[in-house]
Amino acid sequence: MPFASAKLDPFLTAIWQLSLWGALAGCLLALSLVLRRTVEEWRQRKAPPGGQELRQRLIAGLAREDWQAVRSLLAGRSAADVAALVDELAQIVRGEMQLRLVALAAQLGLPERLRAELRSWRTGVRALAATRLSLFRDPESEAALLTALRDPHPKVRLAAAESLAGRPAARSALESRVLADSAFARPPAARFWHLLAGRDPELFSACFAATSEPERRRLMIEAIASAGLVQLLPAVVEASVSGDPELRRKATAGLLERRHPAAFAALERLLLDPEPVLRAEALALVARFRLAPFAPRVLQRLEDPEPLVRSRARDTALRLGLSLAELGALSRSYPLENLR
Secondary structure, eight states: OHHHHHHHHHHHHHHHHHHHHHHHHHHHHHHHHHHHHHHHHHHHHHSOOOHHHHHHHHHHHHHHTOHHHHHHHHTTOOHHHHHHHHHHHHTTOOHHHHHHHHHHHHHTTHHHHHHHHTTOSOHHHHHHHHHHGGGOOSHHHHHHHHHHTTOSSHHHHHHHHHHHTTOGGGHHHHHHHHHHOGGGGSGGGHHHHHHHHHHOHHHHHHHHHHOOOHHHHHHHHHHHHHHTOGGGHHHHHHHTTOSOHHHHHHHHHHHHHTTOTTHHHHHHHHHTOSSHHHHHHHHHHHHHTTOGGGHHHHHHGGGOSSHHHHHHHHHHHHHTTOOHHHHHHTOSSSOGGGGO
């Protein structure tokens, strides 16, 4: 027995020591986690505010004209962070507060920084600088934007044109550029034409009268309908019978958006268009605007020779609330199973 005890004692001792070390390691791990959490909370209390809290405090400072508080919130931040904050706040505040924000940004030297970034070798930096310069109306910034209208990259030219839209001093240069530059006839230019239609209808009308390119007119037709330029709505009606299929589609959609008296006639023509894609688009417009009076026309399209049109007609009919029985009654030639 004594021999057996002597053999057992080292084994028990090893187990006891392992348990002790395990407990100690667990305590150390728990202490390290608590310490880490404490340090993070301390850093958060010491760190300057960020995110939503920072925006709210900046807006409150602008509202009270507490420039010292605003400057203290911006202190220690990089110029890029300040530019991003000003750009973000400019989308939120309006009127007098936006004027205060612009004045503060000018005092911080933001326009000079943005004008310098317009000379960057990186396209994205130049385009962002051109967009952010839209806040500033000083002659130097306008001159820099006019120069950016001749930038080698279309993205920068479009950004500069958007910033200049609606500025009387830039009208002449803007008109000649947007009519000569092919970048303004491509889809990315849609935002510019919408902005111009809203800010300077007179210049927009002059540009519309001076262009005959189908691509450019498509973008402008959309902008006319969106901005509700009454004086140009007859041109949209005329475009709804154009020989350009895409122009017909955009014009019809625009007339429906404006609830124009000619909208239903244009949609009727589009439902009978020789192009299957346009017939399908017309059905999509019926569904989008919930045009119940067109239900009989939709049911007729269930017998269209094109599968795409038949499928769209079924979806549109269901969207209008027509029953499956009504669909089946007018689709004997093309059973519903074939439309799935």
